[in-house]
Amino acid sequence: MTKLKTENLHKTFGKFEVLKGLDLEVQEGEVVVIIGPSGSGKSTYLRCMNLLEDVNDGKVIVDDHDLTDPSQNINKVRENIGMVFQQFNLFPHLTVMENILLAPKQLKNISKSEGRKLGMSLLESVGMEDKADAYPNSLSGGQQQRAAIARALAMDPDILLFDEPTSALDPEMVGDVLGVMQNLAREGMTMVVVTHEMGFAREVADRVVFMDDGNIVEIGPPSQVFKHPKNERTKNFLDKIL
């Protein structure tokens, strides 16, 4: 079943066309990894999927809801799409627990004890139960990103979007975060991941998308894209980073 779909997606900043008509279908439980050179439009594409960026043309369809339809309640849809950022974007004035429970408390009216229980179980799933009452600034990068993932899960979404979740981390922290993501994939979470971690892509991804210059150049299972790239540009890119 198709969980998330983009049709002929166009995005321009001023006169500059960043996304040039992108089509993609992500199935329920599927993990899609987007790779490509810097500036090719990966982040913008991801941000269009929950409409953090307005799209100029084309459609974004999630569970049969067209997000580009102005009558669509975008906030309701976003509850169902968690997002994890390169810079974590934890709220510095709130504790880890408060970060996680902000949205459930505001949007779902859950009780204090329910909230605490939910928060603790999410923190356990990312291995952070001992940091519930810490402020983000006192945590390491890896801990912050795992807390951010717990926060993204707080509204119990069906889809998670990751924009280079490990790029800002010290190398020794990368493994923990990728481990958490791998667990999520195993549990059947639908995920779109922009990353340069080719190991992760190879092991976890169901399909790999290679983007260049605002276009999807190549798409296929990791074994095919990595071992037998059809396109010259894909080959060049892989040669450079592997």
Place this chain on the structure above:
Amino acid sequence: MKVKKKSHILIGLIFLLTLASSLLFLKKTVEAAEQSDPYIIATDVTFAPFEYQNEDGEYIGIDIELLAAIAEDQGFEYELRPMNFSAGLQALEGNQVDGMIAAMSITPEREESFDFSEPYIDAGPVLAVHEDNDEITSYEDLDGKTLAVKIGTTGAQFADDLAEDYDITINQFEDSANMYEDVAAGQADAAVEDYPVMAYAIQQGLPLKLPTESEEGYPVGFAVNEDQNQELLEMFNAGLENIQEDGTYDEIMDTYLVSSDDTDEAGTKETAAQMDPYIIATDVTFAPFEYQNDDNEYIGIDIDLLAAIAEDQGFAYELRPMNFSAGLQALETNQVDGMIAAMSITPEREESFDFSEPYIDAGPVLAVHEDNDEISSYEDLDGKTLAVKVGTTGAQFADELAQEYDITINQFEDSANMYEDVAAGQADAAVEDYPVMAYAIQQGLPLKLPTEPEEGYPIGFAVNEGQNQELLEMFNAGLVNVMEDGTYDEIMDTYLVSPEDAEVAEGTGILSLLASNFDALMAGLGRTLLLTLISFGISLVAGTIFGLFSATKNRALNLVANIYVTVLRGIPLIVLAFFMYFSVPQLFDIQLTAFMAGIITLSLNTTAYISEQVRGGIAAVPIGQLEAARSLGLPYRQSMQKVVLPQAIKIMIPSLINQLVITLKDTSILSVIGIVELTQSGRIIIARSYQSGAMWIIVGLIYLIIITLLTKLSNLIERSLMND
């Protein structure tokens, strides 16, 4: 040698010839002026509504038209010669002009040099109310009302007198325009001002009217030099009578002045029964003549003098302090037997009352800094600067001095500033009525009197005409005795610094000044803090709203915020205050107290600045914060409220503290609309104590202490917030 001597003689001869011929020529022209047919009449250059130029440059005004009508009636020719007032007086005295008509008050000194016509107008103070006000038709109706006055005028004094009788709030202003506007805008219920000036202002379109007749004041007349041009004076008087009869006079007055509503005089005459102790009226407060000391006992020159004379003459009396004009009425209706209240012996008063020998003179006197040993006579003023109070006899005297010597004149609206100009060394000397000046010095002003006072209005004790003559005789006899036995000098020494021994009585220090005015200063500080906190609270809320407006993606809201900030930051606070207090009530027909107007002014202004700080604070929160919140499904408002604003406020705290300090300091500007906050409290204390040097240090220190404390407190709050 010989040649040289000859040439000397030649030059001397030529010089003598030139001198003689020019003197002859001068004599001829003077004679010609005297004999020539049209009378030369001096007038002032500009003094509306009496004489001023219209748009075509022609002279018009009450004096001009009155003279024209009288000349036509009497069939004499004249030529108008506008010159400045004191030059006119000199020209009249030197027979260079034949007469003078220039809103000239008929004062006793002038009567010594000139012959005056019958008075053609009176310049006493009059009440003015808004044209729509039908509530106030007598002084009694002022009970519970607010009166606007100009500081230091006879009108202000009259208002004070009224305030003794009725429950009246007084709004004080530095200039007439603001005073008028206070009434026009409905902030005050009435204003008090000299009748011709007020009536002319109304004629000029001010939406006020005069509900009562004007009070008695200085009569204004036409003058010729003493014993000169008597036929002109007679013609003027005859003509004046004719034009008053044929309605021309009323026409002229109607052209320039708005008349009072007709009011009936309530004339209830009661004859006070003769009692053993004489009942003596005195003024309630007029330092140094009569005022209450810290124990609420009456002291002062009048009080002490009366006591000394009564003791000397062995008569019993009872003092009855009442306001000055009430005292005059009481004396006229025999409700009191005598009156001692710094009463000038004026010709009009002499018609109603019998006066004692004068016991002091209120002529102007020169004052210099106590360290100034350079100026000991008027001649020493050459090349110097004189401080005067606008519109006083002192100012007139200074003008006369300036005709003789090269003197620069600094003009001030109030006495305190004038004194301080000298104390601070800005001016070399000041001119002021002798008793007032001498008392101010006694109170600690670092000035001294290098010369004797000029002759001015003598001051005397009064009984009703033909009544209590034995009391008057006793007063005169007693006055001679106390003058002889030294009691009189003792009394004067107590209250006045004499020109001879110009020594400051007592250096009043900052601490004692602070102690004696502590309550007034704290009340002012309280109002300053109240204004600050209320305005800042309002501005925090409103500024946040406008700041959010400019932070959204909504263009219309951006524009609203942008226009608000541009307009409010572009208007000086003082202008905004005047606008709120004077314009808004007129434009929107609402009532605003000064305090309300002050709060609104300060809030509007502070909101603009806080709005900019909020906008900056929001911009300083990384965009990822808003995106993270939105990606969780939180709507824009909740994202701002829960995520962005709490962080923006932390960023803004230092600039908000700064703004709080600015707002607190800006409250001092609100003194212009009459709010008695800390600065205005200082000003009022200075007007009473003449100690501006020490007072501004005190006021400045209070601000400094409060602001330092406030900053410390804010920093504590900031730190505790940051630690969260």
